Amino acid sequence: MNFSISNRLSKIPFSSIREIFEEAATMEKSGINITHMEIGRPDFDTPQHIKDAANTALQQGNVHYTSNSGTLEFREAIAEKLKRDNGIIVDPQREVVVSVGCKEAIFNLIFAFINPGDEVLIPDPAWLEYQYIVELAGGIAVSVPLLEENEFLLNPNDVRDCVTDKTKMILINTPHNPTGAVLPESYLKELADISIKHDLLVVSDEIYEKLIYDGEKHISMATLPGMFERTITINGFAKAYAMDGWRLGYAAGPAALIQPILKMHQYNTSCATSFAQFGGTAAYRGTQTPVEEMVKAFDERRKLLVSRLNEIPGVNCVVPKGAFYAFPSFKELGLPSKELATILLREARIACVPGSAFGNHGEGYIRMAYSTSYDKIEQAMDRMQKVINSLRVKR
Numbered sequence: 060m061n062f063s064i065s066n067r068l069s070k071i072p073f074s075s076i077r078e079i080f081e082e083a084a085t086m087e088k089s090g091i092n093i094t095h096m097e098i099g100r101p102d103f104d105t106p107q108h109i110k111d112a113a114n115t116a117l118q119q120g121n122v123h124y125t126s127n128s129g130t131l132e133f134r135e136a137i138a139e140k141l142k143r144d145n146g147i148i149v150d151p152q153r154e155v156v157v158s159v160g161c162k163e164a165i166f167n168l169i170f171a172f173i174n175p176g177d178e179v180l181i182p183d184p185a186w187l188e189y190q191y192i193v194e195l196a197g198g199i200a201v202s203v204p205l206l207e208e209n210e211f212l213l214n215p216n217d218v219r220d221c222v223t224d225k226t227k228m229i230l231i232n233t234p235h236n237p238t239g240a241v242l243p244e245s246y247l248k249e250l251a252d253i254s255i256k257h258d259l260l261v262v263s264d265e266i267y268e269k270l271i272y273d274g275e276k277h278i279s280m281a282t283l284p285g286m287f288e289r290t291i292t293i294n295g296f297a298k299a300y301a302m303d304g305w306r307l308g309y310a311a312g313p314a315a316l317i318q319p320i321l322k323m324h325q326y327n328t329s330c331a332t333s334f335a336q337f338g339g340t341a342a343y344r345g346t347q348t349p350v351e352e353m354v355k356a357f358d359e360r361r362k363l364l365v366s367r368l369n370e371i372p373g374v375n376c377v378v379p380k381g382a383f384y385a386f387p388s389f390k391e392l393g394l395p396s397k398e399l400a401t402i403l404l405r406e407a408r409i410a411c412v413p414g415s416a417f418g419n420h421g422e423g424y425i426r427m428a429y430s431t432s433y434d435k436i437e438q439a440m441d442r443m444q445k446v447i448n449s450l451r452v453k454r
């Protein structure tokens with residue numbers, strides 16, 4: 060028997076951070092206490108009123124397929140939210156499709172619009188799934204560097220340099236994973252001009268929208284002049300509402316862009332879990348106090364982590380303005396980030412993600428999620444400081 064896997068899939072690697080996760084799990088099994096700063100999810104529970112809404116829906120027998128686009132009530136709640144929070148006006152009937160997490164929406168839209176050979180501009184470093192989904196679809200992922208000296212902001216000049224006559228799409232993610240950068244309006248406007256000039260489809264992944272600090276303001280690309288008709292806005296519930304396991308997200312935009320995504324979604328998952336959609340409706344229509352409390356806790360941890368990192372000689376951390384990641388540079392140590400992540404795991408008992416896992420321009424950095432308690436971060440930083448100091452002495 061020779062069940063060879065498809066050419067398409069054989070070109071895509073398993074996640075390069077698997078070894079770190081596996082080693083952390085083995086260490087924990089043998090009784091070693093690890094501080095988890097690798098996982099990109101909140102350490103909070105889903106707010107109670109959201110769980111209650113899903114529980115009630117389940118008890119009331121909402122256990123069947125919903126409309127492929129999602130229940131109309133949920134799509135209406137999403138449309139209300141987009142209008143209230145973002146200033147995006149969509150028709151819940153034809154301009155919203157609910158998906159199984161943001162990831163499914165991104166997968167569907169790339170397969171809906173990208174032909175083999177089409178180029179897609181993707182920030183580097185970025186959430187690596189973008190690149191691999193584009194490659195699975197036969198597209199060409201073109202990385203646009205995000206540089207520390209520019210606070211990891213997507214520089215419109217670099218984008219211009221990467222545009223060719225094959226460029227079809229640009230992916231933006233603000234607040235950004237893994238750097239925490241928040242794109243200011245002036246940048247978005249320039250990126251919008253480039254998209255209009257070169258007739259690019261824009262995907263705006265806004266999953267970290269609510270996790271934003273220092274008075275920064277999240278601006279949705281779709282609200283800039285001339286952008287609604289070419290922008291697909293992606294958002295979800297995993298981060299702001301601590302609902303990552305619920306697998307709930309959506310794509311919103313003009314019907315001409317959303318209906319092809321719906322077509323892909325029909326052949327992919329049919330619909331998101333019925334009773335989870337009732338939880339999503341409660342998340343958007345109910346109190347936002349739990350979100351505010353989570354953001355406050357993240358902010359305190361962010362300040363602690365960044366100041367502790369910047370106290371360590373040889374480490375430099377740009378202040379992240381959003382999401383829940385710090386992306387410090389350890390370039391002065393001259394170690395590959397994967398090697399450094401292994402040392403931090405073995406010697407400081409901190410699990411984190413090597414920057415190289417997010418693209419070539421992530422080399423020399425480490426992603427540390429502050430979705431773990433303040434006290435644990437404090438203790439972890441004491442250990443990290445010792446390990447980095449001793450590495451510097453050895454080198």
Ligand SMILES: Cc1ncc(COP(=O)(O)O)c(C=O)c1O
Pocket residue numbers: 099159160161162163186232236264266295296297303306307308
């Ligand atoms: C930038 C970005 N987009 C999308 C996702 C996936 O979201 P979901 O869990 O809703 O599929 C993640 C998850 O980490 C992410 O970092």
